[in-house]
Structures are given as C-alpha cells and as structure tokens.
Amino acid sequence: MGTEMTSPNSAAGQTKRRAVTIMGVGTAGVTMVESLAGEDFPDATFVAINADGSVPTSRAELVRLESKLLRGMGTGGDPERGRELAEENFEALKNACSGAEVVMLVAGLGGGAGSGASPVIARAARESGALVLAFVTLPFNCEGNQRQRLAQIGLDQLCNVADGVICLPHQKAAKLLEENCGFAETFGASAKVLIEGMRGVWRLLRYRGLIEIHFDELCAVLREQQGESYFAALEASGTTRARDVLEKLPAHPLLDGGAALKQAETVLVSVMGGPDLSMAEVNRVMEDITSQCPNAKVIMGAAVDETFRDRLAVTLIATRRRKHDTSKATQPKTTEAELPAPEFESELIHPSKPERPSARLVPPAPALTAEQREQLLAKQTGRSPRARKTGPRMKQTTLPLDIVNKGRFDKSEPTIHKGEDLDLPTYVRRGISLN
Amino acid sequence: MFDSASIIVGLEIGTSKVCAVVGEMNDEGSLNIVGLGQARSRGVRKGEIVDARVIEEDVRHAIVEAEQMADVEIRSVYLGVTGGHIRGFNNRGVHPVVSADREISEEDVQDVVKNAKAINLPADNSVLHAIRQHFLVDGHVGVTDPVGMLGARLEVDVHVVHGHLNRLQNAIRAVRGIQLEVDEVVFNGLASSLAVLSPAQKELGALVIDIGGGTTDYVVYSGGVIKHTGVLAVGGDHVSNDLAFGLKVPLGRAEQLKIENGSAVVEDAVKGRTLKVTSELGLPLNAVNVEHLHRIMSLRLEEIFQLIAQDLEQAGLLGYLRAGAFLCGGCARIPGVIQLASQVLDLPVTIGKTTSVNGLKSTLDQPEFATPIGLVKFGSFKCKRDARPSLAQNLKSVFSKLLPR
Numbered sequence A: 001m002g003t004e005m006t007s008p009n010s011a012a013g014q015t016k017r018r019a020v021t022i023m024g025v026g027t028a029g030v031t032m033v034e035s036l037a038g039e040d041f042p043d044a045t046f047v048a049i050n051a052d053g054s055v056p057t058s059r060a061e062l063v064r065l066e067s068k069l070l071r072g073m074g075t076g077g078d079p080e081r082g083r084e085l086a087e088e089n090f091e092a093l094k095n096a097c098s099g100a101e102v103v104m105l106v107a108g109l110g111g112g113a114g115s116g117a118s119p120v121i122a123r124a125a126r127e128s129g130a131l132v133l134a135f136v137t138l139p140f141n142c143e144g145n146q147r148q149r150l151a152q153i154g155l156d157q158l159c160n161v162a163d164g165v166i167c168l169p170h171q172k173a174a175k176l177l178e179e180n181c182g183f184a185e186t187f188g189a190s191a192k193v194l195i196e197g198m199r200g201v202w203r204l205l206r207y208r209g210l211i212e213i214h215f216d217e218l219c220a221v222l223r224e225q226q227g228e229s230y231f232a233a234l235e236a237s238g239t240t241r242a243r244d245v246l247e248k249l250p251a252h253p254l255l256d257g258g259a260a261l262k263q264a265e266t267v268l269v270s271v272m273g274g275p276d277l278s279m280a281e282v283n284r285v286m287e288d289i290t291s292q293c294p295n296a297k298v299i300m301g302a303a304v305d306e307t308f309r310d311r312l313a314v315t316l317i318a319t320r321r322r323k324h325d326t327s328k329a330t331q332p333k334t335t336e337a338e339l340p341a342p343e344f345e346s347e348l349i350h351p352s353k354p355e356r357p358s359a360r361l362v363p364p365a366p367a368l369t370a371e372q373r374e375q376l377l378a379k380q381t382g383r384s385p386r387a388r389k390t391g392p393r394m395k396q397t398t399l400p401l402d403i404v405n406k407g408r409f410d411k412s413e414p415t416i417h418k419g420e421d422l423d424l425p426t427y428v429r430r431g432i433s434l435n
Numbered sequence B: 001m002f003d004s005a006s007i008i009v010g011l012e013i014g015t016s017k018v019c020a021v022v023g024e025m026n027d028e029g030s031l032n033i034v035g036l037g038q039a040r041s042r043g044v045r046k047g048e049i050v051d052a053r054v055i056e057e058d059v060r061h062a063i064v065e066a067e068q069m070a071d072v073e074i075r076s077v078y079l080g081v082t083g084g085h086i087r088g089f090n091n092r093g094v095h096p097v098v099s100a101d102r103e104i105s106e107e108d109v110q111d112v113v114k115n116a117k118a119i120n121l122p123a124d125n126s127v128l129h130a131i132r133q134h135f136l137v138d139g140h141v142g143v144t145d146p147v148g149m150l151g152a153r154l155e156v157d158v159h160v161v162h163g164h165l166n167r168l169q170n171a172i173r174a175v176r177g178i179q180l181e182v183d184e185v186v187f188n189g190l191a192s193s194l195a196v197l198s199p200a201q202k203e204l205g206a207l208v209i210d211i212g213g214g215t216t217d218y219v220v221y222s223g224g225v226i227k228h229t230g231v232l233a234v235g236g237d238h239v240s241n242d243l244a245f246g247l248k249v250p251l252g253r254a255e256q257l258k259i260e261n262g263s264a265v266v267e268d269a270v271k272g273r274t275l276k277v278t279s280e281l282g283l284p285l286n287a288v289n290v291e292h293l294h295r296i297m298s299l300r301l302e303e304i305f306q307l308i309a310q311d312l313e314q315a316g317l318l319g320y321l322r323a324g325a326f327l328c329g330g331c332a333r334i335p336g337v338i339q340l341a342s343q344v345l346d347l348p349v350t351i352g353k354t355t356s357v358n359g360l361k362s363t364l365d366q367p368e369f370a371t372p373i374g375l376v377k378f379g380s381f382k383c384k385r386d387a388r389p390s391l392a393q394n395l396k397s398v399f400s401k402l403l404p405r
Helices: A010-015 A026-038 A079-088 A090-097 A112-127 A145-161 A170-174 A183-206 A215-224 A241-251 A253-262 A279-292 A328-338 A343-349 A370-389 B052-070 B106-117 B165-176 B188-196 B199-204 B236-247 B251-261 B290-315 B337-345 B367-402
Strands: A020-025 A044-050 A061-064 A102-108 A131-138 A164-169 A229-237 A266-273 A297-304 A311-319 B007-013 B017-025 B031-040 B076-081 B087-096 B125-137 B140-143 B153-164 B181-187 B206-211 B216-222 B225-232 B274-278 B284-289 B324-328 B349-351
Touching: A020 A026, A020 A090, A020 A112, A020 A183, A026 A044, A026 A102, A026 A112, A026 A183, A044 A090, A044 A112, A061 A090, A079 A090, A079 A112, A079 A145, A090 A112, A102 A112, A102 A183, A112 A131, A112 A145, A131 A145, A131 A170, A131 A183, A131 A215, A145 A164, A164 A170, A164 A183, A164 A215, A170 A183, A183 A215, A183 A229, A183 A266, A183 A311, A215 A266, A215 A311, A229 A241, A229 A253, A241 A279, A241 A311, A253 A279, A253 A311, A266 A279, A279 A297, A279 A311, B007 B052, B007 B165, B007 B188, B007 B367, B017 B052, B017 B367, B031 B052, B031 B367, B052 B165, B076 B165, B076 B188, B076 B367, B087 B106, B087 B225, B106 B125, B106 B153, B125 B165, B125 B181, B125 B225, B153 B165, B153 B225, B165 B181, B181 B188, B181 B367, B188 B206, B188 B216, B188 B225, B188 B324, B188 B367, B199 B206, B206 B290, B216 B290, B225 B290, B236 B251, B236 B290, B251 B274, B251 B290, B274 B290, B284 B290, B290 B337, B324 B337, B324 B367, B337 B349
Parallel strands: A020 A044, A020 A102, A044 A061, A102 A131, A131 A164, A266 A297, B007 B076, B076 B181, B206 B324, B324 B349
Antiparallel strands: A229 A311, A266 A311, B007 B017, B017 B031, B087 B153, B125 B140, B125 B153, B206 B216, B216 B225, B274 B284
C-alpha cells in the first residue's frame, strides 16, 4: 500500500472532543489542504490524497493512490480511472479516516481524482464511522463543457454519499475580484473563499456554543437542498463590527446580491465573538438577517471564544429548493440540459445557467477576466473551421435581461413599500416558482 | 321637484369606474338613495387621475346617468379621493381656557381643534380631514363634549388625514371642469367606513378594508372614533396585471379570468386543471393552469392583508377590533377572499353591507358601491351638522343681545 505517514499530529487529533480530519483530494484539493495546514486550524489532521506526486506536500499526511497498471502516472483527467484507483486503495483510505469523527473533504471537481475518487473517499470515511462534509469547487465556465459535466456528475454522486455538500462554483468567486485580476490570483481568491467557509463550519464544530448548532442540524440543512447551497463567512472587528458585518452581507457575491437569502428555505447562522460579545450585537445581526429572509426557517447559533477578542465572525449557510424538482432518475439529463450548450456562443451569451432570477435585479455582465477573454478568443480562432463544420447546433439565445415588465404600471409612479416595488407580481418578488 | 338642499350626491372617480350616487334626505333626516350613474373609468391609475380630458368625459357620463335616474339636476357633489400619497396620523391639540370663570365655551373648542390641525406637514401637503376623537379637560380623558364644563386646560385628540395638495386638486379640477361644484373632498376609506359600519360596530372596534381597482383604503374604528387610516396603492389592477404577466395572457383576458375563474385560495381540487383562453376572434390562444391562476391571486391578496396587518400591529390596534373586519370594494367579490383575510388578519371577516341607508336595493347590496354611498352619507351628516349649529348660533345671538355683559 502506498501510504506514507508524514504528519506528527494525527495521533494528537484523535484525543480531542471532535477529531476533525481535513482531506484534500486531487491536485486542487491537495493545494488547498496545504494552504489550510498553514492556517489556524488547531487539532485538525490533514490528509492529502492524490494519484500522482505532482504537488509536493510538506504539512499534510499523503495518501497516494497507486496502481501497478499506471506506474505512477495520474488519472489523466478520467474520473472512471480515479474511481477505480480509489476502490483499489479503499482500505488505505479507510485507515486514513480512522479515528476521525468528522471528515471534511476538499476537492476541485471536474478532474479525474476530484470527481472520480472523492465519492469513493466519502464512502470510505463513512464506513470508518465518520461524518462527511464535502467542500467542493466547480470549474470555471471557460474550462469547457466536458469538465463542467464531469463536475456535475461528481457533485451528484457526492451528494448521495456525503452527509453534507457545500459547493462553490469558481465562476461565482471570480465576481469577488477585479476584472483584470491575475489568473493565479483568481484561483487563490476562490480557494480563500472556500477556506473561509470551511473555517466557519469548523468553528461550528469546534466550539460548543452558548446556543449550540448540532452537527446533525447542519447536515440536515445541507442535505435538504440537493445541491443549491450558499454560504458566506464574514468577519469584522472594532466597535462597529456588527454594522460592518451586516453591511458586507448583501454585497457578498456568493449570496447573489441578497437574492439567495430572499429565496432561502433554511438559513443557518452562527455568530462567534470574544468575551466582549454583547447581546445587542447578536440581536442586531440576527434581526437584520431574519428580516432579509422572511420566508425561511432560521437556525441560529452563538459561541464565545477567548481568542476572538474584539472580533466578530458570522457564518451563514443558506439553502434553497432547486428550481426544478427533478427526481434522481432524471437528474443527469437535466443537468446536461442546464449546462451551457456547445462551445463559444454559449460562452459569450450564457456565462451561467440560463435560469431566470426571479428578482428584478439585472444580472451583471458576464464576468470574464482578461485572460479568460484571451483564452476564449484563442479557442474560437483556433477551432473556428472545425466549429463551422460541426456547427449546426448553433442556436439563437436570448440575453438574460430580467427587468420584469410592469405592464399597466409601467409609466406610473412606483409603489414602494419598505424598499419593495409592490407593482411587481408578489410571486416574482417572493421567488415562488409556478411549476 | 326637490329642494336642492336635500339632494346629496356622492361622486367617486375610481380606477375601474366613475360612480355617482344621488341621495335624498327628507325632513326627518333619513337618507334615501334615488339614483345611480356609472361609467367605465379610463384615465385613472392607482386612484389618481392621469388623463384629465378623458376622465372629464367619463364623469359627465356618470353624472348624466345619475341625473336621468333620479330625475334631478346635479349641481354639487361630495367628491371621494384616494391615492398612495394620503396618510393618516393622530395628533393632540392644547388650548388654555382663559375666561375668568374657567367655563369652556364653543370658541375654546374651536380654538383647540384649530391648534390640533396646526401640524408640521410637508410643504405641499394639506389636511384633508381632522376628525375629533376625544377631548381632555385638565388631563381627564374621555370627554366627548366639553362645552359648559369647567377647566383650565382643554386638549383634543384628532385623527388627521392629509395628502398632496396638487394631486387632490387634480380631482377637484376635473369635476369643476364640467361645471359642478365640489361641496367637500372626502377620503374614500372614510366614506366606505361610514357606509358599512353601524354605531355599535364603531364602538366595539372595527376594520374596514376597501380593495378597489387601484388602491386599498383601510380605516380602523375603536371606541366610536377613527383611530387609524391608511392607503396602499395596490388593488385589483395589480391582481390582473400579475395574472397577465404570470399566465402570459393579454391584460383584458387576465381581467376576465380574474372575474370569471378567480379565487383567493388555492384548493387541492384545481390542481392540474387547465382553462382554454381564446382570443377576441374565438381562436384558441393558450391554456391556463387554474392552480397558477389562483396561486398568483392568492399571493397578491395575501400580501395586501399582510401589509395591513403589519401596519395595524405597529399601531397597536389589532387587539381592539372586536367587531372584526369588513371588506368592500370590487375585490371583495373574489371567492375565498373572506377566508384568506380571516386567516391573515386572525379576525372574523365579513363583506361590508350598506344597511343604514334606504333606497335602491340592487345598489346597496354590492360591495363596490360602499364608497359613493358613504359619500352621500358623509354629505347628510354635514347637512345635519350645518343645520344644527346655525340654530344654536341664532339662539345664542338672541340671548347675547338680551343679556347685558
């Protein structure tokens, strides 16, 4: 078995109350775990799982998925191969998870190890008696159709085995950044967002709060929604920290500009502060959040930690029901349909799923960085002859313009009540779908 | 044939219809409805006039019809107004009693009411009504008529309804444009409540919700006086507009669907049922899911009631409505709206009936005529009140002449 023990703190982790093992799967996962290990996560065990040795690991225990057939080569982006490799090394994976109460799985979906192996690893972790929370990223739109599809299949499989899945599309994280931000920087920022979220969840697990959120509650929230979850972790310090946090909240890109909250079914909020955390602050944060999600069930937790002097951290996980209540049997089909249709025209016109946000907010222009644009251009020019040959699938698409026509009240003075335009149909504002 | 003073006309320029009701007051002061004129309204959105020329024509039609039916010539009307700009709040006026014997006189009462009206309004707003609630004499609450009482300090609580002056003027101008006088301008919600509520219900505490075409007006009575008024610029037009948007049918069809197949509650029985919508030429347009139709309507109406409930809760009045809520206006006809309203408001809800007036039975039975009938009723109160003080004034002047000061 190709298992090497490099981490000294694996034994220490087991004695703690909630032994947490953080596992990175695939190149993206390993990179992320490396940076996580450098951060402030006391008492956690770090495990890196990869098929090839392409990413050096210094701070995490490495489990290499090996097979005699491949002779040290990686999965080559084939999830099937990733799955087989993981099955072959199932016992080693189980060993790596042993003793952990909670396994946090970190992976970038879309590649071989990420999409193929992580569902198997999640199963291994469950069989060894741990609860599994998966934190996964979805590829950028520009990474291509195939990768998106693989990622989606991987996500569906992971949803079936893991206790909870929190997923972060890279494309959304890119909105956090300036348009002409560096390529590596974009990935870094995306990883950072995920780390923030992990840290928030990790805090939930580690600190037994004054108002505690049980782990099973968290899992129930994450299970319910079948894939569409939004999370935000915010932190602020100083005397105006409660206000600062609340100001940042609607601007958080992962919450779709507040629309995610409005349509949320369940919202889990954890407030974390130092000994100086006041009731008024907790109250203020909770009141503001509850007022933003009038239709949701809000689960709240609060905890105090000595090291949090003068700081306030709010972790928020919102889930909403999927737009299409598809059963498991039809799921792969719909995911395919939802994916951007072939090649370049979809890149230009449909950067995201052609779902129609039910708010009157106009979606921002497709967020492409300069690199992405260049890449896109290169792809188009390079493949244009072939694309033309095989291009009967080009179709006229419509821009996702979402200004709801106010019909009769188009030209009259809008009726604004507490910031809501009452002229728009109620069901549109409340995000209730009619299907 | 009638003395013109005993003829009282209420005119409502609504979003869906212009309606004139002619009432006749006999010598005993009882009111009889003798005429009704209606015209489809075209130039009004959300209760406010947007096309003055068109609306003038509509008003003329309605007035002519009412004149023919009642066989009278209409010279002046009580005009109902509404709109999202109208607000109501409670205010208290104070006046020191200065006379040597500390007896409160009629002038003191007038002064204190004047003080209560002197409030800080936005520059272009004007007071529409200042309705007396209670007097306080030296801090003692619950005095209804302080004249003749002794006291050093007279206070009064009034409910002030105010609105945007120019927008109120628009309605008045439209009526003056066809050579009619406006006796008084009355807030529609107030008029509806006058038509619908009996004195006993006002005493117990009642909420009147008038959901018209363009606006929803509501008034709260408690202890016999008006405690709260409000306007939401949302009404039946919004329901139709929501349907047109959600079901992708033309606005006219949406209106028709609302009237013929609408419901304020979604029942399990309608799940999966569809209706065929045809165009003007009888060609099939598309099929409409009945469940969606009802759900869109239900959500909109539910929201209206929720907003009202929120407002009343803020005002702390929800606990005082022992007589329940009364619905009027066109939307009160929607099936299931009573059930929905009582669910949201948690009150007994009934359709408001205009029982305190005699006359045309067909008119009185319908919830959409509550406002114009209420306007006539307002007018009748006004006539009675004007008649009474003049008599008292006369007597007073006689006595003051006789008695040396």
